[in-house]
Amino acid sequence: MFYTAAVLINLGSKIDIIDSISHGAIQSGQLLIKMLYAGMCHSQLMEARGLRGEDKYLPHMLGHEGVGIVEQVGEGVTKVKVGDKVVLGWIKGDGLEAGGTVYDSPIGKINAGAVTTFSDYSVVSENRVVKVPKHFDDKLAVLLGCALPTGAGIVLNQVKPEPNSTVVVYGLGGIGLSALLALRHFESIKIIAVDIEDDKLTLAKEFGAAECYKADEIGIKQLRENHANDIDYAIEAAGTVESIEAAFSLVRRGGGQCVFASHPKHGDKISIDPFELICGKQIAGSWGGGSQPDKDIPVIADIITKYNLPVHKLLSKEYSLDEINDALDDLEQRKIVRALIKL
Numbered sequence: 261m262f263y264t265a266a267v268l269i270n271l272g273s274k275i276d277i278i279d280s281i282s283h284g285a286i287q288s289g290q291l292l293i294k295m296l297y298a299g300m301c302h303s304q305l306m307e308a309r310g311l312r313g314e315d316k317y318l319p320h321m322l323g324h325e326g327v328g329i330v331e332q333v334g335e336g337v338t339k340v341k342v343g344d345k346v347v348l349g350w351i352k353g354d355g356l357e358a359g360g361t362v363y364d365s366p367i368g369k370i371n372a373g374a375v376t377t378f379s380d381y382s383v384v385s386e387n388r389v390v391k392v393p394k395h396f397d398d399k400l401a402v403l404l405g406c407a408l409p410t411g412a413g414i415v416l417n418q419v420k421p422e423p424n425s426t427v428v429v430y431g432l433g434g435i436g437l438s439a440l441l442a443l444r445h446f447e448s449i450k451i452i453a454v455d456i457e458d459d460k461l462t463l464a465k466e467f468g469a470a471e472c473y474k475a476d477e478i479g480i481k482q483l484r485e486n487h488a489n490d491i492d493y494a495i496e497a498a499g500t501v502e503s504i505e506a507a508f509s510l511v512r513r514g515g516g517q518c519v520f521a522s523h524p525k526h527g528d529k530i531s532i533d534p535f536e537l538i539c540g541k542q543i544a545g546s547w548g549g550g551s552q553p554d555k556d557i558p559v560i561a562d563i564i565t566k567y568n569l570p571v572h573k574l575l576s577k578e579y580s581l582d583e584i585n586d587a588l589d590d591l592e593q594r595k596i597v598r599a600l601i602k603l
Contacts, residue, residue, distance in 0.1 A: 265363075265379030266584045267370055269319040271310030274585045281365045281379070289356030289386050290334040293348065298326035298377035299402040299575075300584075300599040301434055302499055305591050306525065313526035319370050321363070323377030323601075324350035325405025327398050330389075334358070337386045345398070346389040348375050348382070349405035353553035355386030377405075378584060380603050390553045393561035399578075399600060400564075400571050403434070404557050406548075407574060407598060410521055411438025411497065412560050413549020416445070418519050419493050423448040426491050428483075430475070430507040431498025432460040434574050434598040435521050439495045440467040441569045442560070452491070454483065455498070457594060463573060480506055489513060496520035501528045508532060513539040521546040575600045 263281045286292050304322055306312050326348040330340050339355045340346055361383040363370040375388035392401045411434065421427050427443060429436050432455040443451050444467070452471045453464035461472040471486075473479040475498065489512040496507035499522035508518040513536070520543070524530075532543065551557075564571055576596035579587045587599035 261381070263379055263381045264581065265321050265370070266323070266581060267319050268308055268322055269367070271308070271315055271318070275308055275322065275588070277582055277584070278365050278367060278370070281363045281370060283361055283363050283383055286332050286334040286383065287358055288335040289337060289358030290361070290383055291330055291337060291340065291386060291389065292332040293328035293346065293382045293384055293389070294331050295326055295328040295377060295380055295382055295603040296398055297402045298323045298601040298603065299405060299407065300587050300591060300601060301325070301406060302591065305588055306523070308588060309592075311525040317371045319367065321370060321372040321376040321379060324375055325402055325407070326377030327392060327401045328382070331381070339386050340389060340391060345392045347392055347401050347404045347557060348377055348384055348389055349409065349553055350375055350388065351409055351548040351551055351553050352387050353390055355389075357387050358385040378581065378601060380581070390557045393558055395565070396561055399575060402600060403438070403571060403574055403598070404560065407434035408438045408560050409551035409553060409556055410546070410549040411435040412442035412563070413551035413556060414495055414519055414521055414546050415439050415442035416556065416559070417550035418544070418546060419495065419517065421446050421449050421493055425493065426450040426452065426487065428452045428454060428491055428494040428507065428510055429464075429469070430454045430494055430496045430503055431522065432457070432464055433497060436495070436497035437463070437467060437574050437597065439497065440464060440469060441571065442563065444468045444567055444569060445563050452483070452487070454479070460597070466570060466573070475503070483510065492516055494518040497522050500524050501530050504530050505532070508536070508541065508543050511541055513541055516541050518543045519546050521549065574598050578602055
């Protein structure tokens with residue numbers, strides 16, 4: 261059986277579409293998935309552009325969130341069965357970890373991790389899939405692989421805002437907007453959104469933000485003046501050293517918390533005044549929103565359904581696999597929030 265996949269061969273170059281890819285027998289703990297849709301976020305953009313440092317696994321396949329149908333299961337797999345529709349994600353859940361796969365192709369060996377999604381078929385580990393929640397749209401379910409468990413997970417698992425608190429979401433990509441949606445689950449809190457793009461600030465208002473500010477010198481100055489030492493939480497998802505530092509600067513002394521899920525380019529360092537930490541400010545990174553996919557994905561899906569949240573607005577545009585480089589360019593130029601790849 262032969263597949264078609266998007267393959268990163270050289271950093272900083274266009275992604276290649278390679279046909280006639282194949283593999284050996286499905287191993288213990290593995291599943292073969294017929295892919296339906298995949299999502300693209302800034303992680304793939306940074307990876308392809310070489311902003312994550314040295315890549316020892318080239319050439320390799322890409323993608324870490326998607327939806328597909330189980331075609332085969334390897335020995336020991338009990339979590340799902342052939343015919344099940346599943347969410348694929350990078351955050352480890354229940355089940356076996358089978359590691360990566362090496363594919364054969366006309367260009368030689370191609371590496372793949374425990375989950376990849378930019379291909380018409382993919383071999384993944386059991387612990388990287390969760391059944392699609394009932395009555396959940398296939399396209400929207402893609403977001404349950406990364407954006408929602410990370411953004412909503414930060415809110416539900418880490419921040420857990422107290423009633424009457426004030427929360428800033430800094431950066432309104434897929435993760436930031438997912439955090440905004442999850443904040444709707446909490447009553448009596450004030451939500452403030454910050455981004456450089458006016459259209460994303462408009463979208464943030466639809467998602468429940470009470471106030472919106474431009475992520476420039478004037479906007480941040482105005483935000484500080486309007487909320488001097490009364491911001492309890494800042495969720496940073498813009499992805500730069502400057503945005504992490506700015507988000508941290510906004511939270512109040514005496515217990516204010518900044519949680520960031522973004523990862524600036526390899527080698528960048530944040531700079532924080534230690535005195536602010538002594539004064540009680542806190543800062544922490546987030547690994548996938550602290551999510552446990554098998555537990556959290558059904559909860560997040562229920563919240564979306566209960567509140568009829570406009571999750572579809574996170575998916576800006578649909579592309580074919582052949583258009584994957586267009587999707588990367590649009591993401592880099594901030595034309596879209598998140599790309600949907602139809603397989």
